[in-house]
Amino acid sequence: MEIVLRKINEAGLYVKASGKLDIDSSAEYGMKIKDSLDDINELVLDFSDITYIASIGLRILLELYQQMSKQGSIKLINVQEPVMNVLKMTGFNKFLSIS
16 A cells, blocks of 8 residues: 655645555554644545555544544545445444545
8 A cells, every 4th residue: 555645734634545444554554644643733534546445444544533633633535435335334424524
């Protein structure tokens, strides 16, 4: 999985990854983001190239949501239909900002 992190303003972080958020990639994805969240109050996760999300990927999203709820906001953008279906089935769309 390729993961690109980019500052979007003084206190914002944009993250784009490609592939699957599964058992093989979720730990790296979560760790890279969590290690970059100091002084961040806006986290934007671009899911345009995420094709699949497993339960471990959902766990990472939940952990990121919990951390960002304390220090700012988190938003998912460009979520593909198969991933959006999983987010809806699990109720994640009710607390995550998704556009």
